[in-house]
Amino acid sequence: MxxxxxxxxLGxxxxxxxxxxxxGTLVAEAAAAIATSAPHPGWSEQDPRDWWRAVCETVPRALAAAAGAGTVAGISFSAGAHTQVLEDADGxxxxxxxxxxxxxxxAETRELREQADARILEIGANRANPTWTLPQMLWLxxxxPEAFARVRRLYVAKDWLRAxxxxxxxTDLIDAVGTLMADTRTGSWSEELCAMIGWPLDTLPPIVASxxxxxxxxxxxxxxTGVAEGTPVVCGTSDTAVETYGAGMTSEGLGVIKLATAATVSVLSRHPRPDFKVINYPHVMPDHWYVIAATNSCASAHKWLRDTFFLHAGDDSGGVFxxxxxxxxxxxxxxxGLFFHPYLNGERSPxxxxxxxxDYVGIGFNHGPGHxxxxxxxxISYSLRDCLIALRGQGLDFTTARLTGGGARSPLWRQIVADVLNVEVEVPAVADASFGAALLAGVGVGVYADEHDAARAxxxxxxxxxxxERAALYARGHVIYGDIQAALAPLNHRIHDFVSGR
Incomplete structure (x- = not known):
C-alpha cells in the first residue's frame, strides 16, 4: 500500500x-549542506546544481531508512521564496x-519605491525591497544585460528542483506573489509590474494550486533518486507557507514564530493587509492569507557567533551550541545591560x-562569553517583538504561538521568546518545512480529504x-533596545558610505 x-x-x-x-509520524529524514557564495559584500548566491545533488543524496538515504515502512504515495517540495533560477533557450x-x-x-529598490511605491503595494500587496525578485531582476x-537577454524561463527555487x-x-500562487511580479487581485502575472523592469511575461511559468x-x-x-517511476509529484510552495501550516496555523488567532536562518512572526488573515511594514502571502489554507513580519538574521546570527568566537579546531559543532x-x-x-541587534545582513520588519x-552595546568588564x-x-527576541508590534498595527494578534526552526531546539531560547513577547509558546512534535511539504503532498494525492484533515496529524x-517578572523586565529592555537602534541607524548609514568609499 x-x-x-x-x-x-531547500533551506x-x-x-x-x-x-x-x-x-504524522516521522519515519525518516536526511539532510545535506548547501554552499552559499558571497562574491561581493551583501551578495548571497547558490548553484542550483548543488540543490539537485543534495536531493539525489538525501532522498535515497531517507528512503533506505524508511525501508519496509511502506511505499511512497506522493512527494512535494518547498524552498525559500523569491530565489530564482534562470534558464536559456537550451535549458x-x-x-x-x-x-x-x-x-x-x-539602489533598484529605492528607484522602484520612488517611481511606483504605492502602485506596487496595490498590485503586489507588498513593498519592493532587496529580498524580492522584482528589484533583483532589475539589478540583473x-x-x-547579456544574462538578462538570454532568459527564456524563470523558475522559483522549489519549482526548478521539482522540474x-x-x-x-x-509555480503556485504563493511563490508567484513572492516574486512581486504577480497581481494579487487576479491571481495572475502582472503585465504592469513586469513592465516596470522590462521583464517578458512569456518567461514566467503557468500558475497552479499548491x-x-x-x-x-x-x-x-x-x-x-530511488523514488519509483510514476510517483505523483505535487507542486508545493514556499517554505514559510508549509512550515506555518505544518506547525498547525490553520485558523486565525494562532501565531507561528520561526527561529531559522531568518526569523519570522506569522498569523492568518482572511485578506491581505498591504502595508509598508509587513509581508502578505496567500496561504495553504483555502481563502486565507498569512501576514508576516520578519527579521533577517536569526539562526544565521547564532551560527556566526559560534563560528567566530566559540568554535575551535576539532570541536563538534553541535556540541559547541x-x-x-x-x-x-x-x-x-x-x-x-548587554544589548545585541541582529542586523548582520540589513533588516526587514519593521x-x-x-x-x-x-552591534553589541553596553559591554563591560563584567561580561563574559555567556553574556x-x-x-x-x-x-533576536526583541526584534521578534518589533515584528509582533508591526502585526498588531494591522489589527492582527495572538496569545499563543507555535515555535519552529532550528533555534527552537534550545529550551533557554524558547523561554526567552515566551518572556520577551509575553505569549504562550507551544512546540510541535515535528516543526519544519519538509514536514509541511509532506502533508501538502498528502492533500494533493488524496491521502487526506483536505487541508483540515491533514492538519489532524x-x-x-x-x-x-x-x-x-521576566516579561516586565524585558518590556523595559525593549524600550532601550529600540532607542539604541534609532540612535545608531544614522551611524550605520555613515559606516556603509565609509566602507563603500563614498
Whole structure:
C-alpha cells in the first residue's frame, strides 16, 4: 500500500528530505549542506546544481531508512521564496541563483519605491525591497544585460528542483506573489509590474494550486533518486507557507514564530493587509492569507557567533551550541545591560533598511562569553517583538504561538521568546518545512480529504508560559533596545558610505 509521503525542503544552508506516515509520524529524514557564495559584500548566491545533488543524496538515504515502512504515495517540495533560477533557450542555467537574503538590489529598490511605491503595494500587496525578485531582476538588467537577454524561463527555487523530477514548468500562487511580479487581485502575472523592469511575461511559468499534482517522477529521476517511476509529484510552495501550516496555523488567532536562518512572526488573515511594514502571502489554507513580519538574521546570527568566537579546531559543532546554551543559562535575564541587534545582513520588519548593521552595546568588564550568547537570544527576541508590534498595527494578534526552526531546539531560547513577547509558546512534535511539504503532498494525492484533515496529524509536545517578572523586565529592555537602534541607524548609514568609499 502506498502510504508514505515525502517532503523536500531547500533551506538557506541545507536541503532536508522527510518521510512521514499519514498519521504524522516521522519515519525518516536526511539532510545535506548547501554552499552559499558571497562574491561581493551583501551578495548571497547558490548553484542550483548543488540543490539537485543534495536531493539525489538525501532522498535515497531517507528512503533506505524508511525501508519496509511502506511505499511512497506522493512527494512535494518547498524552498525559500523569491530565489530564482534562470534558464536559456537550451535549458542551461544562466547564472547562480540570487537568494532571498541578497542585498545587492538596494539602489533598484529605492528607484522602484520612488517611481511606483504605492502602485506596487496595490498590485503586489507588498513593498519592493532587496529580498524580492522584482528589484533583483532589475539589478540583473542593469548590471548583467547579456544574462538578462538570454532568459527564456524563470523558475522559483522549489519549482526548478521539482522540474528535475517531472520535466514540467509551473509555480503556485504563493511563490508567484513572492516574486512581486504577480497581481494579487487576479491571481495572475502582472503585465504592469513586469513592465516596470522590462521583464517578458512569456518567461514566467503557468500558475497552479499548491496542492495540484503537476507530474510524475520520470525514469531518469527515478534512477537518480530511488523514488519509483510514476510517483505523483505535487507542486508545493514556499517554505514559510508549509512550515506555518505544518506547525498547525490553520485558523486565525494562532501565531507561528520561526527561529531559522531568518526569523519570522506569522498569523492568518482572511485578506491581505498591504502595508509598508509587513509581508502578505496567500496561504495553504483555502481563502486565507498569512501576514508576516520578519527579521533577517536569526539562526544565521547564532551560527556566526559560534563560528567566530566559540568554535575551535576539532570541536563538534553541535556540541559547541550546547555549551553556548549552558553558558547563557548561567546569566541573569537582561544580560547585565548587554544589548545585541541582529542586523548582520540589513533588516526587514519593521525598519526595511538594508544598511543597518549588527552591534553589541553596553559591554563591560563584567561580561563574559555567556553574556554574549544570552544577549544574542534576547536581541533576536526583541526584534521578534518589533515584528509582533508591526502585526498588531494591522489589527492582527495572538496569545499563543507555535515555535519552529532550528533555534527552537534550545529550551533557554524558547523561554526567552515566551518572556520577551509575553505569549504562550507551544512546540510541535515535528516543526519544519519538509514536514509541511509532506502533508501538502498528502492533500494533493488524496491521502487526506483536505487541508483540515491533514492538519489532524500535527501534534504538540510541550508548552511554555511567560514568567511575569521576566516579561516586565524585558518590556523595559525593549524600550532601550529600540532607542539604541534609532540612535545608531544614522551611524550605520555613515559606516556603509565609509566602507563603500563614498
Amino acid at each position: 502506498a502510504d508514505l509521503l515525502v517532503g523536500i525542503d 538557506a544552508g541545507s536541503l532536508k528530505t522527510s518521510v512521514i506516515r499519514a498519521d 542551461h542555467i544562466i547564472r547562480p541563483a540570487i537568494l532571498w537574503n541578497d542585498q545587492r538590489s538596494g 538588467r542593469r548590471h548583467e 528535475q523530477l517531472t520535466g514540467t514548468w509551473e 496542492k495540484a499534482v503537476v507530474g510524475r517522477v520520470t525514469a531518469a529521476a527515478a534512477r537518480a 550546547t555549551r553556548m546554551d549552558a553558558l547563557a543559562g548561567n546569566v541573569a535575564p537582561g544580560s547585565e 525598519h526595511w533598511d538594508p544598511l543597518l548593521r549588527a 554574549f550568547v544570552r544577549a544574542l537570544y534576547e536581541g 500535527i501534534k504538540v509536545v510541550s508548552r511554555l508560559v511567560p514568567d511575569p
